[in-house]
Amino acid sequence: MNHDATHQNPATGWWTEAVIYQIYPRSFADSDGDGIGDLPGITARLGHLAELGVDAVWLSPFYPSPQADAGYDVADYRDVEPLFGTLADADDLIAKAHANGLRVIVDLVPNHTSAAHAWFQAALAAGPGSAERERYIFREGRGPGGAEPPNDWQSVFGGPAWTRVPDGQWYLHLFDTAQPDLNWDNPEVPAEFLDVLRFWLDRGVDGFRVDVAHGLIKQADLADWQEPQEILSGQEADKPRPPMWDQDGVHEVYREWRRLLDGYPGERILVAEAWVEPAERLVRYVRPDEMHQAFNFEYLLAAWTAPAQYAVITRSLEATDSVGAPTTWVLSNHDVVRHASRLGLPIGKPRRNGIGVGDEQPDAATGLRRARAATLLMLALPGSAYLYQGEELGLPEHTTLPDAARQDPTWERSGHTQRGRDGCRVPIPWEADAPSYGFGPTDASWLPQPPVWAEYALDRQRGVPGSTYELYREALRLRRAYGLGRGTLEWLASGDEVLSFRNGDLVVFTNFGAAAAPVPEGEVVHSSGPLNEDGSVPTDVTVWVEV
Structure with missing residues (x-):
């Protein structure tokens, strides 16, 4: 179907088109050899991110914590967990990131504290x-x-x-027993968090990713909820919203935070982790006087078919356009199966919370081919995009992680029915022949790395034409050169087999069909995989064509 609708991104500001890279501190780089990543390790690797071409980093929590839920159980919001370093290390990281042209977003967890707080x-x-x-x-x-x-x-x-x-x-405690929920109706709680925001803003951070942003306010009567508990608030229009999610009162909290941030120089931002559906409810978090961005989880969860992708992209852009905000695209993070593996599973099957020994295994080649195509599609969309550490290497999920090594509380609390999130949190490989694949100076690794990591290591991909790393690097360079993030989207075609749109001087074309498809007229400037000898586009390949 052809569409005349053109989506323009009305907001201005660095975040409206930024590509932001998520660092999971435990698993990025280990400076001292204890097997756990740390802040000095991140600081030493900032050059990689500058070379890759991202605009900012978001760090998952590094605060003092008993680590009952990988640091999302915060015992002190104004310090650094000794496992990860010191407050001086955090200051050094922020300063060196800024020197590398990178902004720094830190994670804030306001729904609950640690029981050790x-x-x-x-x-x-x-x-x-x-x-x-x-x-x-x-x-x-x-x-x-x-x-x-x-x-x-x-x-x-x-x-x-x-x-x-x-x-x-x-x-x-909507999460672990070690994560008691705060009472946001008590004035002491919002006052405390305004002070925490000031503490980090004064240290130079450029923004906050707000964990469970839709959970702070509970329905006053704490009414029973007969439905199964999910973090997603989404309901069909005729059903009531769950009493613990997406209550209207959360918006006043974020208006107050926005007023505080707007008083600081340098365009500091707020990013909502709000598992809210439909899109019309989600975009209330990014109205002009609230947050700057909200993760588009509906997009992350969409099936790999042309109609599903068309529908979610259209709905997302229409919803964010209605409040004058950019759409924030994301395919992977520390809570979901990596998209290089997720997309290697049969299309249309229910989403899995972790994959382990004995489970149906993804097809690695199909998964990576689709992941590369999905990434090139995503990075051509107007708005902002998030990358999760290691996806620029094409890293798959560790799908054969021994169950005895699992640390995610989901595994135990689900009675061993859900494998949980450890498979996407395994320390990433930098050097194929180094101990712990270059993650640290020793073989220590808080989660075991699979032997296949060697072939994905950065040093095996840097400078290698066609490698996933070089695919990402070139995509980010071209995205900036063509102004795709601040561009417009005009649909050219969307059927069951192909998806195509124009953004500025580029036509973006993804072939979802089983048969090869003719490439659009113009010069192919980038593609997620090799084209056929006759120049046609194979299955599961995205091309960028200059017109």
């Missing part, structure tokens, strides 16, 4: 009815002697969302 320890000590308990969501139980949880809510990680303390009260 001073506030929660004080709440346990102070007892029922105390001011300290009012910072969290403590309630009396139901049933005889209050022995049953206050409501039927379930944890996203499995099991009940309530845990009882020795004096009989229960506290809410």
Whole structure:
């Protein structure tokens, strides 16, 4: 079908077209050989990111934490976990990133603290009815002697969302028991987080990725919710929204944060991790006086077919256009199966939460071919894009990780029914023949690396024509040269077999069909894979053609 609709990105600012690279600090680079990545390791590798051509980095949490959920259980929001370094290391990283032309976004976790946080320890000590308990969501139980949880809510990680303390009260944790939810209706909580924002803004960070941004405010009556618990708030129009997600009150929190950020020089930004559907609800987080970006998870989850891709791209652009915000595209992150493996599974099957020994294994060649095509399609779309560390190497999921090595709480809490997220968090390979593939100076690695990592190592790909690393590097160079991020999208064709649009001087063409397709008129300036001898586009290949 041909479409006349042209989507223009109305907002201005660096974030509207930025390519932002997610670093998972445990798994990027280890400076001291203990097998766990750290801030000095990241700092030493910033040159790689400058050479790759990204605009900014987002760091997953590096705060003091018992690491019950890989650092998303924060014990102190104003310091650095000793595993990862010191506050001085953080300052050094920010300064050197800026010297390399890279902005720095840090992760903020405002829905819950760690159970080890001073506030929660004080709440346990102070007892029922105390001011300290009012910072969290403590309630009396139901049933005889209050022995049953206050409501039927379930944890996203499995099991009940309530845990009882020795004096009989229960506290809410939408995630792990070690992650008690904060009470955002208590003025002390928003005041504390404004101070945390100032602490990092004063140290020079360029923005915050806000974890579970749609979860802070709960429905006041904490009503029962008979449905299974998912982190996604999406509901069909005729169904009520879950009482724990996407409540209207969250927006006032972010308006206040935005006012604070706007008072700082240098265009500091807020990025929402909000698992919210439909798109019309998600874009409320990026209205002009709220956040700057929201991850487009609907896009990440879309099937690899032309109609599914057309539908999600169109819906996303129309929704963000309606509030004057850029769309923020993403294919992989630390919570999902890497797209080089996800796309190697049969199309249309339910999304898997982790892949392990004995599971149906993805087809590696198909997965990488589709991943490269999907990436070239994504990087040509107007708006901003996020990359996850290692995807520029074509890294697959570690799909045969031994179960005994798993550390994601999902594995245990699901009763070993969901493998969880460890497979996308394995330390990445830099040098094929070095210990731990160059991750660190020793063989130590907090999750075991598969032997296949050697062939994906950066030093095997740098300067090699056709390698995934060089594909990314050239795509980022051309994206900037053609102004694709701030461009417009005009659909040329979308059927069951192909997807094609124009953005400025480029025509972007992806062949989803089984048969080869004729290449659009013009000069092919980039392609995700080799073209056929007759110049036609094979299955699962994206081409960029200058017209």
